[in-house]
Amino acid sequence: MKLIRYNQPSSFLSDWDSFFADPYRAFAPFFRSTLSSARESAAPLVEWYEDDENYYAQVDLPGISKKELKVDAEDGLLRLVYESHEESSEKETRDEQFEHVLRCPEGVDVGKACANLKNGVLRLTLPKAEQNRPVSIQVK
């Protein structure tokens, strides 16, 4: 899994999810055919957290392994790209690809971001830029 800066004209912005969006739609291509059952589910796709140092995003990606996933960070956007190449028989091969774009909170230092995939859940750690961290002022 790579986490790299990604610079591309913002032609795909229509695919944005708003920062606090809680989309219930199916994400994993594995379950692309079961959209109706996806809507029945109350499991959110993304959960957002923060502490003083970082923002954290948890994204459900069942069935996706580290090798197949790439996370690109552009200014204010996180682009999750999944690619798999499967040889289902001697002659047939199956390629699957999808991407999903998350809007990143403002004031994040994406250069220091890191990602961890476990049990089908991607956990992104997005460090807040120094100037956006809370500062406690000592009272003298």
Next chain:
Amino acid sequence: MKSRNEISPDCQESPSRETALQVRPGPVIKPHYESHYSEESWEVTVALPGVEKDDLKVNIENEILDLQGVRRRDVPESFRPLAEYPDERRYRLRLDVGPEVDPEKIEAHLEDGILSLRLPLREEVKPRSIPIH
């Protein structure tokens, strides 16, 4: 989309019937799943992201496969949620597997948030070619 084998997770069970996990009040989510039949077996794959192996129970009784799992919120206490999220999510999927599945030979494997179930068919229901003498 509801398969012909699916049983509503809300379906009431008789009090005497033991379940793998106690069903507590609260929403129970039906996980996304896919199933495929072959000549040898019925393959079922269920999406259970974030569910640990120890929090998952799969039982079969009276030709009904009953899957129950709990996904616990797995973040440190110092994390402040930016929206409301439940502390845990309860999943349940009940499938009528019919008499053709051999319950003794069912295999289950959990990896990358996907539970793969292989339900081999009984020998007597597998297709076979009849030799012509």
